Amino acid sequence: MNSKSSKANSGVVAKKSSAKARAASSKAVVPRSSHVIAQRKGVGEQVILAPKGYTMRPVVPAKNYDVVSFARAMNDDFAPRVQKLFHPETEAALIASKTGVYIGWRCPEFKHDCQRVSDMSKCFCGHLLGEHSSYTGKSVRVPCREAGCGCKAFAWIPSRPEDIGEFWFQRRRNFDSSTWRAKCRCKHTHQQHDPVHLRCKGCPCSRFESNFLCAACDRHWEDHETFFETEAIRKQNGLPYDFSDFLNFTPFFAISQTVFLS
Secondary structure, eight states: HHHHHHHHHHHHHHHHHHHHHHHHHHTTTTOTOOOOOOOOSSTOOOOEEETTTOOOOOOOSSSSSSSSHHHHHHOHHHHHHHHHHHHHHHHHHHHHHHHSSEEEEEEEESSOOSEEEETBBBBBTBBGGBOOOOOOOTTTTTOSSTTOOOOOOOOOOOOSSGGGGGGGGGGGGTTTTOOOOBBTTTBBBBGBBBBBOOBBBSOOOOOOBSSSTTTOOOOOOGGGGGEEHHHHHHTTTTTOOOOHHHHTTTTTTHHHHHHHHO
């Protein structure tokens, strides 16, 4: 009898304790004196439950989501980072508008460039465009003039992880962007491939196939080509040819304001 009564008493105590715990947890959400009621307020058929005496404000998604303003508010260094990101292309567009020679990297069927190219842009062979032979707006193949390099035609390749949208590399401790190289699906870099036939020197891979996508069109590197064009040629082919259109910031006013006016 004593054992049974002690078990019964312990059961009562356990129930009281759990009841107190539930009451304590409920106090954190709704005051004890409040009564939950169902209301409708400017949200169609949606029913919103709110404690009596509380002000109810439905959350409605913005019609025009301003991602630039949001990013600026969340990052104190937003402007300098955007300027650094677009600096190579901005310089390329400025040079093109002055010289009349437009160099763009894009898929052949496109009417816009995925990347604007300058003398500081890197080739698949690992050398800069400025280290290749001289070129004009009608050049088709611009070979490399560095000793021992067999490159016969400049082909733009990303030289920074942010060029292909891989921004997280910048967050890594002691990351050195100068050592970063674009890679093939075989896991070897572009500089480990032959610049003419694109075969890998370190494995049986027969041709470079990028393990990344273009940040502008989501297609592979090998789907693109580098074009050297004059203003007249671009105008004839329906391609942008003045500074603002070539840089292609026209649809993104907030970004252009950040790049040029910040």
